[in-house]
Amino acid sequence: MRTAAASAGATRQRPPRFLVAGGVTMKEYQARWYGGCAPGSGIATTPVGARLLWKDPALWVSGDWRTTHVRTLELGAARIAVLGPCAATEQELASALSCPDLASAAGFWDGSHTVVRTSGGGTVEVLADAAGSSPLYLVNTADGVVWGSSSFALSPLAGGNVDTEWIAAYLREKYAPATKRSAWSGVKPVPAGHMLTLGSPLGPTSSAWWARVRRTPGEASAALRRALGEGVRVRVEGVSATTDLAGMDSTTVALLAAQHGTITGVTLHPSGVANGGDMRYARALVTPGLDHRFFPLDARHLPFASTDLPLPATDEPAPSTPVWSMFSEQLGLTASAGMPCHLTGDGGDNLFLSAPTHLGSLARHGHWWRMFRDAMDWSRLRRLSPGPLIVAACRSGTAHVGRPARPCPAWLMAPVPDANTTVATDPDTAFVTSLRTVARSAYAEVQLADALGVALHNPYFDGTVLDAVVSAPIELRYSARRYKPMLVDTFSDLLPEAHRKRAAKGLFVGDFHQGLRVNLPRVLGLADKRLAALGIIAPVPLTKAMHAAALGARTVWPSLLSAVATEEWLEAVENAPKTTWTRTAVFPAGAQ
Known part of the structure; x- marks a missing residue:
């Protein structure tokens, strides 16, 4: 048996270059993603600059990866790879390598990752995580199927065109995207909680491996404690990291992270306001291993503010696009301080504050x-x-x-195509579907942070966290009388009393009204560009909606923010370098 931990980073053709704007540094980076080919064609279609883990069938990683987040194990002709943060031990990898059912052995490893296994028979199994926080996509090419974790990187293999029907559905309701589509024409998503099997005479197949299980309240709480705790551990152990430190979700993550070394909690607050709101709770949180840092926000950080730092290209419009000025500076300062890992509390509201x-x-x-x-x-x-x-x-x-x-x-x-309606x-079906949509969208945030040299993680979107929460009796999860009862009860010994009794969080609608009013000329300039040229939106009604929102009128913000984010995303992907692909003949082991 031979084991290997893949070294961090791929070989670069030139030293990294840095762009500096407004005090933020952005590295000219090689996008961090992974992928592979279906076996049997004799041709490996691979991205230029990536590092091959296996040659036949090809499996690669691109960009900078921590050693512990790319692991492989081989035994004869059988091979397994775990790509992404994963709590599995080497012994568990060995068991999964020989287990007849990969999903039963590897499906419930804590963290956010993709498991890939090949056998001597020429079959490739790709296990997509249950929550969709590590999205997977595939493209059919003349040489067979190519799959990967970035739809943007795969898009040149399918012509490199955006899918206007997906965009229309996204603008209509971003929580109900067009089914079986990605933001790129010809690039199809692999459903979360499914196993992609390649190499079969019938072609690629996808089958569900995850299903909800039922647990008692005590069992569900114990499963959540383990899943979230282990998910945090495998991300922060051995590295300098920061976390958001604001509401109950991020506070829980910060306290879990502090158990594994010194962590810096970052709290955002209006400039000149030193107390109240999140500041009150952050200052009251005193625990070994947790340092504090406060990030003051001023007019430069308002939503829609301009910045000299270009928006990086992502698989789809990122939710943080309208606040890119603030988001980029926060993470840029984190990177410049030598802390390349940042954890968020995103996903906590989706798990514990679901609609009734x-x-x-x-x-x-x-x-x-x-x-x-x-x-x-x-x-x-x-x-x-x-x-x-x-x-x-x-x-x-x-x-x-x-x-x-x-x-x-x-x-x-x-016209909006059939959506996930x-x-x-x-x-529980509605709950899981909704969370998977948000988790997939949040991956674009990870890609934004990558461009700044920061590995951003969202532990609440881990598959085993979803599995634990949805297994609980419904009365444990939902309550209009208690704030996030399952989270509070599970971590009651960890959270201080003030945080356990906290029953609200800040709202930011006023910030968006103000940001739009201050930056209205810039936002109006987005109303008649690429989306209009594609025939997806009408500039005049959109301009009227922007003016009304700036004046403080009641606004349907999700649709308006989606329009702004999509316009800026289209500009970003238009200006970004595209992945270059190469075709190489490969020969099975032992062939002459």
Whole structure:
């Protein structure tokens, strides 16, 4: 048996160059991603500059990777690779290498990663994580299937064109994207929680390996404790790292990280405001191994503010695009301080503050008293009428309970293709679908941070964290009377009392109104560019919507922010260098 830990980074053709703007440094980087080819064609289609882990069938990594986040193991003709942060031991890798069912052996390893296994029979198995935080895509080429973790990197193999129908669906409702599509024409997503099998005479196949299990409250809490704790450990152990330090989610991550070395918690706050809000809780948090850093925000960091630092190209529009000025400076300062790893609390709200989709299930099973009580509690919390909630629950409209469908923006002109609008009668199905969509979108944030030399991690989007949360009884997860009860109960011994009793978090709608008002000329300039040229939006109605939002009118922010982010994303991918691919003949081992 031979083991190997892949060395960090791929060979570069020239020393890295740095761009400096507004005090932020951005490295001219080689995008960090991985991929491989289907076996059997005799031709390896590989990206120039990547480092091959295997030659037949080809498997590669591109960009800078920590040694512990690219691991391989070989035994004869059988090989396994784990790409990404993973808590599996070498013994567990060895067991998975020989296990008949890869998913049963490797599917529940903590962290966020992709597992790849080849056998002497010429089959390649690629295990996609349950939550979709490590997205996978594939392209059909003349030499067979090529798969990878970046749809943008794969796109030149399919013509390099954006998928306008995907964009239209994204602008209509970013939480219900066009099914079986990516932002790039000809680049198809591998569904989260599925196994991609290559090398079969029938061609590539994809089958679901993950399904929800049920646990008692104690078992689910223990599973969450282990999954989140291990997910944090494998990211921060042995490196200097920072974490967000604001709400309950990021505070929990910071406290877990501090158990494995000195961690710097970063709290954002308005310039000149030294107390109150997140600052109050951050200052009160005193624990060994946790240092504090406060990042003051001023007019330069308002949403939509301009910056000399170009927006990096990503697989799809990143949620942080409208606040790129703030986001880039925060991470740039983190990198310049010699801390190349940053953990966020993103995903915590999606897991523990879900809309009350369980009302439909309660009504369907005749639990009327509990349904009415929860509907009344939730409506009081949100200061809404309980009537629409109760009606939606009785009609089993689970997908829209607490989150009604938004009207189509007047400026969206392109027809929207069939989207992921299937009404899920099971609240857990709706919950998992929603979280996977957000997790995939958050991967674009990881790509933004990569450009600044920072490895950004979102532990709440790990597959085993999702598995633990969704396994819990529904009453443990949702409550209008307690704030994030499952998270608080699971980490009650770790969180200080003040944080356990915290029942709210900051809202930033006012910042977006102000940012749009201050930066209105710049934003208006985005209304009649690439999206308009593609026939997807109408500039005049979009301009009117921007003016109204700047004046403080009630605004459907998700659609407007998506339009701004998509326009800036189109410019970024247009100006970014494309992945160059090469075709090389390969021969099976032992061939003459």
